[in-house]
Amino acid sequence: MADYQLSVSLKNRMNQILDASPLIPVITIEDPAQVVPLGDALVAGGLRVLEITLRTPHGLDAISRLRARHPDVWIGAGTVATLDQYRAVEDAGGQFVITPGLTRELLDYGSRATAPLLPGVATLSELMEGYRLGYRAFKFFPAEVAGGVAALKAFGGPFGDVRFCPTGGIRQATASDYLALANVAAVGGTWLTPESALSNGDWQVVTRVARDSLEAIRSLGT
Template identity: 40%
Template sequence: MNDVEKAAVAEDGTGLIDLIRRIKVVPLVTLHSVEEAVPLAKALAAGGVPIAEITFRSPAALEGMRAIHDQVPEVTLVAGTVHTVDQARQAVRVGCRGIVSPAFSDAVVDWCLGSLIPVLPGTATPSDIEKAYDRGLRFTKFFPAEAYGGVGTLKALSGPFAEMSFLPTGGVGLKNVREYMALPNVFAVGGSFPVPSPAQRRGDWKAVTEACVQARQLVQD
């Protein structure tokens, strides 16, 4: 990435955390095809959730990101399930404003910080969080949330890591989202519940919009 690219990403990405804090919910999206990317993104925006974490879990990820960036610019893109620096670099090139990883990858985090790209690394243990803290990060992903104790663990972490804020994902859904959002060290939640899998598979974008409206109401409450 050259200096011009870095400057552009930095300018676009500095407000990413603030945006997520305002929306309070980040839909995790695994695209089944490139063709569904644009209508899905429009459904998110229509439901008041103009952000998407497009995961590197399908061959359609990169081209889907590119299509959303080019055709639905009101939706902010972040790349999810990022394991390598190459994936992070490719995601930024097609329009992603931030990187989310399922675990704490030193290489990915250090590349993002050096390139002025917002990064939310996956953390699940105090040692993960300490590594993030040492690098100056104060916002991280907490994954897999429910498997690692969920609300109870986040409450316990608030003492020794009072400056840290978390984006819990993994097992977060309609049944427990309010419990997570009630925690002072949770700045937003992530999950697939704003994009129900049955609705996505049948291309029912109205149902996706309705799910986003419901999700937004829950997190705002």
């Protein structure tokens, strides 16, 4: 199988997305009626990158609707596990794709896709497979289970030119620990969409959590 090298334009676009916001909410849409108010609340809280997971059938439609409503915000998909899902995200207007792990098929397609790919890794061996094809930005997942801050510090030794977006088990109180690392560009988490607030339709709480989380990071000079 021929090696497809990641294009410079896709690499630059992924870096642009990671630089747009230090916090990325991991959003799972259970009720389509929540798409617009939830998106509005997160954007009002200062977030500029939204990851809509494909864990429910509503993800693709949510991407299309929020892209139309917030054209100045980066909106893409998470929990993308197959090539068919990747293509569906592009058809829906998704601006990036995040996978929980990686396969050679996804890496090859992501190297020449419309939407840049942030492949998921948990080990150095997985990272090396993507690195060989030109990838220099990865999702670290599941972050807390896979070694957390200590693991990312160790990864930085042999791969100092790689940037990470850790996700999985990270909370508001621990996000700054990750962002303090030189090789962490952004942090993803579900704490930015509290289940109780979503259940009650309390969008002011969602906005406040997003704003407070960003302010906590900025107060530490991260």
